[in-house]
Amino acid sequence: MILLSAPVDYLPIAMMFVVAMGFVLSTMVATHLLGPNRKSKVKLETFECGIEPQGNSRMPFSIKYFLIAILFVLFDVEVIFMYPWAVNFRSMGVTGLLEMFLFMGILVLGLIYIIRKGALKWE
Amino acid sequence: MNALIVIACLGIAAMMSEVLGFKKLLLPLVAIGLISVVGLFVMDWNTSIRYYHDMLYFDNYAIAFSAMVTVLTALWLIMSKEYFISTTSKAEHAALILFCLTGAIVMISYSDLSMLFIGIEILSISLYVLAASNKHDLRSNEAGLKYFLMGAFATGFLLFGITLIYGASGSFNLQEIANYLSKNSEHLPMFVYAGVLLMLVGLLFKVSAAPFHFWAPDVYEGSPTLVTAFMSTIVKTAAFAAFYRLFATCFSDLSGWWGETLAIVAALTMLVGNVLAVMQQNFKRMLAYSSIAHAGYMLMAIVAMNHISAGAIFLYTSAYSIASLGAFACLHALGANDNEKIINLRGFIAKQPFNAGLLCLAMLSLAGIPPLAGFFAKYYLFYGVIQSGYLWLVLVAVLSSLIGVYYYFRVIYTMFLPREEEDGVLPKISGGHKILLTIVAILSLLMGIFPGILQGIL
Numbered sequence: 001m002i003l004l005s006a007p008v009d010y011l012p013i014a015m016m017f018v019v020a021m022g023f024v025l026s027t028m029v030a031t032h033l034l035g036p037n038r039k040s041k042v043k044l045e046t047f048e049c050g051i052e053p054q055g056n057s058r059m060p061f062s063i064k065y066f067l068i069a070i071l072f073v074l075f076d077v078e079v080i081f082m083y084p085w086a087v088n089f090r091s092m093g094v095t096g097l098l099e100m101f102l103f104m105g106i107l108v109l110g111l112i113y114i115i116r117k118g119a120l121k122w123e
Numbered sequence: 124m125n126a127l128i129v130i131a132c133l134g135i136a137a138m139m140s141e142v143l144g145f146k147k148l149l150l151p152l153v154a155i156g157l158i159s160v161v162g163l164f165v166m167d168w169n170t171s172i173r174y175y176h177d178m179l180y181f182d183n184y185a186i187a188f189s190a191m192v193t194v195l196t197a198l199w200l201i202m203s204k205e206y207f208i209s210t211t212s213k214a215e216h217a218a219l220i221l222f223c224l225t226g227a228i229v230m231i232s233y234s235d236l237s238m239l240f241i242g243i244e245i246l247s248i249s250l251y252v253l254a255a256s257n258k259h260d261l262r263s264n265e266a267g268l269k270y271f272l273m274g275a276f277a278t279g280f281l282l283f284g285i286t287l288i289y290g291a292s293g294s295f296n297l298q299e300i301a302n303y304l305s306k307n308s309e310h311l312p313m314f315v316y317a318g319v320l321l322m323l324v325g326l327l328f329k330v331s332a333a334p335f336h337f338w339a340p341d342v343y344e345g346s347p348t349l350v351t352a353f354m355s356t357i358v359k360t361a362a363f364a365a366f367y368r369l370f371a372t373c374f375s376d377l378s379g380w381w382g383e384t385l386a387i388v389a390a391l392t393m394l395v396g397n398v399l400a401v402m403q404q405n406f407k408r409m410l411a412y413s414s415i416a417h418a419g420y421m422l423m424a425i426v427a428m429n430h431i432s433a434g435a436i437f438l439y440t441s442a443y444s445i446a447s448l449g450a451f452a453c454l455h456a457l458g459a460n461d462n463e464k465i466i467n468l469r470g471f472i473a474k475q476p477f478n479a480g481l482l483c484l485a486m487l488s489l490a491g492i493p494p495l496a497g498f499f500a501k502y503y504l505f506y507g508v509i510q511s512g513y514l515w516l517v518l519v520a521v522l523s524s525l526i527g528v529y530y531y532f533r534v535i536y537t538m539f540l541p542r543e544e545e546d547g548v549l550p551k552i553s554g555g556h557k558i559l560l561t562i563v564a565i566l567s568l569l570m571g572i573f574p575g576i577l578q579g580i581l
Contacts, residue, residue: 109135116142 067119078107124174124181126163126189127228129156134221141214149217150204157197164190173234177296180234187437187581188231188364195357195444196224201559202452203349216256219249220353227361231368236285236295239365243281243329246361247274250354254346266345273328273338281325287318297372304376319374319381326369330362332422333392336415340399343411348458351407352451355414356444363421367436370425378428386426386516392419393523401530406454407463409530410447413489416527417443420504423516427507434581435503441577442488442496442570449485449563453478456556457549465534470542470549478552479538481560488567490531491524496567499574 046053085092085100092099114120133156140149164186171182181189203220223246230242251274255267289295291312292303304311324335331339343351374381396416403409421443424436457467472479488495501524505517542549552560570577 106135109139113138113142 064122071114071119075107075111124167124172124179126160126167126193127179127225127232129160129163130193130221130228131225133157134218134225137214137221138218140217146214149214150200153217153221154197154200157193157200160193161190161197164193177298178235178238179229179232181232184364184368184433184581185232188360188440189228191437191441191444192224192227192231192357192360195360195441195448196220196353198445198448198559198562199349199353199357201555201562202352202448202455204555216253219253219256223249223253223353223358227357230365231361233365233368234297236288236297236300239369240278240282240285242365243278246358247278247329250274250350250358253350253353254342256350257347260345260347262345263347264345266342269338269345270342273342277325277328277335279325280321280328284318284320284322284325287314287321291315291318297369300373301376304374308376316377316380319377320384322369323381323385326362326366327388330359330366330418330422331415332388332418333395333415334388336392336395336418339415340408340411343414344405344408344463348407348451348455348463351411352448352455355410355451356447359414359418360440360444363418363436363440367425367433371428371433375428382426382428385422386513389419389422389426390516390519392416392422393520394419394526397523397526397530401526403530404465405463406458406465406467406534409465409534410450410454413527413530414447416523417489419523420501420520423504423508423513423520426513426516427504427511429507429511431503431510431578432507434578435500435507437581438496438570438574438578439500439504442500442567445563445566445570446485446488446495446497449482449560449567450489452556452559452563453482453485453552456552462547465537466540467546467549468534468537469540469546471538473542474549475552478557478560481564482538483535484564484567485560486531486534488571490528492528494568494571496570496574499571499578503574503578 046057081103082100085096089096133153136152137149140146140152167181167186169183171180173180226242226245226247226249228242229245230239233239233242251267251271254270255264257263285295288300291314292300294300294303304315328335343355346354370378370381393416396412396414396419400409400412400416403412417439421436421439424432424439427435454463457471471482484495488497491497491501501520505520508517508520
């Protein structure tokens with residue numbers, strides 16, 4: 001693989017950087033200068049969708065939330081592999097189909113495993 | 124290649140055995156599986172096939188090391204029956220061990236830097252969990268966390284290195300990188316050297332060589348003894364196989380550049396490992412430092428890099444791993460109540476002379492005393508290094524071996540002391556541990572008497 005590129009080809013990227021940084025800086029400066037500056041106790045409180053916040057957020061909560069979330073992420077990420085496969089489905093032919101079946105089979109084994117282990121039981 | 128698939132499937136079967144209710148069949152299944160895997164490797168001998176667009180390359184080097192780690196795992200299994208049959212243990216331990224083995228074989232037989240990375244990760248991630256598998260022991264938790272943080276850090280270095288090498292050569296393939304390096308040896312960009320250096324750092328972290336060894340004693344001490352035995356034998360063998368393969372096929376043209384660095388690291392590793400092992404009162408921690416020191420000797424084979432060094436590193440890793448397994452079997456059998464002190468061995472020779480004799484043989488092999496495997500492993504290694512012109516390195520190695528003899532003999536000396544009242548009852552070594560000790564002693568003797576068999580096949 002040969003890449004023929006001169007430093008000048010990277011100019012658009014440099015401009016992109018300048019624009020991105022400039023946008024952030026100018027909006028921050030502009031809001032600071034234009035907006036009225038009224039500080040109040042209510043404004044500094046944690047945003048809880050309009051409900052008054054109560055208690056400490058550093059408290060133990062059930063590991064089940066964590067477990068469900070991590071399992072969701074796991075299976076969610078695996079599904080991403082199906083998109084490139086679906087796009088190239090025709091060109092990969094039967095081999096690609098079988099390979100994907102194998103992959104999904106292993107995934108289903110994992111699902112059976114976590115269900116039988118009781119990881120999804122809430123009570 | 125088929126062997127790799129069989130081991131991966133065995134791992135999945137082990138994982139499912141508990142939920143599908145065939146846990147009782149697990150041990151025979153795994154035993155038969157591992158034996159047939161060794162058979163499959165033997166059948167592949169001399170074939171040298173490349174798989175999956177040259178991602179994996181099973182040449183004789185890869186097959187020899189893969190068969191060796193499989194045999195070591197089978198030996199390890201003999202003392203680890205409790206992982207498979209006791210009611211309290213989980214089938215996950217067995218599954219993780221088999222996934223570790225899968226990773227080890229991938230990282231031994233890689234022919235592509237991405238496969239090296241995947242192999243190391245399959246191996247490491249299973250090991251992080253295993254290191255912390257003794258959930259109610261604080262030290263085990265600490266070991267798992269430390270190992271994970273350090274391992275992730277080292278993997279970062281490795282990946283940076285791979286990226287820079289890819290940036291220069293435009294390929295992950297070992298052969299193509301080697302071709303690129305030899306073709307452009309006159310005007311290599313600076314970042315190629317940085318890439319080699321970063322990969323070197325990443326791998327030195329993984330094999331716990333001297334400036335990067337600080338995690339090893341804590342992790343080895345904290346992990347459950349069986350996992351430590353696995354880490355310091357099978358994992359170390361696989362890591363060195365990968366290390367040697369990378370530098371022999373890929374970066375051998377640059378050896379003038381990294382040779383001196385690696386020689387100094389090797390010398391430092393041997394000295395640090397051996398000197399610190401002398402001061403340890405804890406048997407397990409002493410074995411951890413001894414494992415660091417042995418990593419230094421094995422690094423010498425990579426420094427030497429000539430026609431006999433592949434055979435020498437193969438003989439050395441097998442001799443070291445087999446003797447270590449024996450030492451860990453004793454430690455595991457005797458240290459039932461977290462009693463891992465060396466003085467716990469007092470009176471061993473009077474109470475159980477046969478077992479103590481076998482442990483003696485394992486210790487002598489680790490120290491490198493003539494009729495045993497450790498001596499000839501060191502002999503071939505040192506010979507190769509002298510041939511490559513690093514005489515000072517061999518002098519350092521001999522000196523540090525002498526320090527090593529002291530603390531291995533201290534273990535033997537302690538066995539002869541009379542047992543005191545405060546020591547309590549010495550547990551009886553029987554069953555799997557005794558069988559393993561016997562096999563270890565026989566293999567160490569056989570490999571010491573006929574060292575050419577293992578050394579000559581590569």
